[in-house]
Amino acid sequence: MDYNYLAELLYPNIKTLPADMEARYPKRVLPEGAKVTRFAPSPTGFLHIGNLYGAFTDERLAHTSGGVFYLRIEDTDAKRTVPNGIAIIIETLAKLGVTFDEGAVIDGDKGDYGPYRQSQRAEIYQTYAKQLIREGKAYPCFCTEEELTAIRERQEAEKLTPGYYGEFAIWRDAPIEKIQEQLEKGMPFVLRFRSEGNINNKLKFKDEIKGDIDVTENDIDHVVLKSDGIPTYHFAHAVDDHLMGTTHVIRDESWLSTLPFHIQLFKALGFKMPKYCHTAQVLKLDNGNKRKISKRKDPEAALTYYHSQGYPVAAVREYLMTILNSNFEEWRLANPDAPIENFKFTTKKMSVSGSLFDLDKLNDVSKNVISRMSAEEVYGFALAWAKENDSDFASVLEADKDYAVRILSIGRGGKKPRKDIALWSEVKNYMSFFYDGLFQKQDEIPESFSKDDIKAVLADYKEIYNKNDDQNQWFGNIKAVAEKNGFCPDMKQYKASPESFKGSVADVSMFIRVAVTGRMNSPDLYEVMQILGEDRVIDRISALLA
């Protein structure tokens, strides 16, 4: 067979040669050891937590080595592409602190290795595909859907491996006359890779996360270009990662099954393979069993969830790092205040079998992260979240910034800061009792206390309360009211003989707390009352007495 002739017959419009492409995309000039990584999603409009897991890995590997992290849009499957898909990807990731050095931007490209949308690179792929044909490494296949279905059904019936190989590869050695005849009839064709692999052969492959793995050679003649001349993922990624200078491919382990084909493709194209890092699945516990986080069942599978719930970006990054690198938590304990960028991220500490994602742990991390922020910072983030999600509360926060910052300052700054808030969406409830317009009774004083006792205590307290008291005088007053009403002012004494009293000074404090905050739990009551101010304190106690 004259393969040059075949190549011209199939792709007459392609005038470029691989050498032209190599010249158009020269090798990157980067410092020794610099890693070039890419995030390569399909613009389906949905990003999964697993995508973020991969994107963080990409970003860290590139940026801890002086390399480049770029965005490539894998839009070769029109059925999976949604309008605004690219904007959704860029914006969702930016909200989680992931930005790219180069690649697709909303209305075009940034960088020298574009276009970064695969749908705009048809000529490039066809140039390499044509070269494969010239070298006898690819051939056209005119099988119809019906013929492929018949092959599949026969393979199923005979319990054979599915696919286009061996005797099923009916166009593999078709004579040129037959091919020409189909072309003349205008029949569509796909271009298939001519595999020389044998499934009885095993080879060793070094994965940067999984280590040495055994791989079985591929013997299937997979499609490289579809009938519209658009490549499959397999072919497109090989050409792109070569031309764009990717040094490390970080992708989900579900791609391992097609790795043998990718190894063949790189070899056939004469490309050096990048290093591969196949990441484990992100799992969750469901009734004690580990399972994959599912887009259908778990709201936390969607990346938009984190922004809309109001997770601080720093918390998401911090938590994801704990599941990405097994030594991160230890490092964090030793370096509580260091910026996360100082951590030496490595693929060697990544999970091989599956990374467990636990929302409760994320919430804990988030509480810690927020507890270390200044009141001003918390105010800024909470306001930004409210502006997008709760404009009424945003107006409340903006109406008196100093008041809001005072509230958020309670219990902040010391060695053991309070950890009340995990999400920006929780700030409103946390602060609401400080605002008359938002104040609502959330808890009642337990029924075990008599209404008369409660009223007597609160009436006495209202008389004795003085906004100018310092914390000692303030507590002294509560004790005095307790004693006067038969509640024990001393906790030790109370514990020794609780039956001798109606209750303790702690119960009296609780009555006051429920009266002024509407809740059984609140931050330090003295500080709360200082901030609320005399009028509100008196009004709320009076309301309970009425």
Ligand code: GLU
């Ligand atoms: N477009 C592929 C996906 O979304 C990318 C896999 C890769 O990173 O190579 O899964």
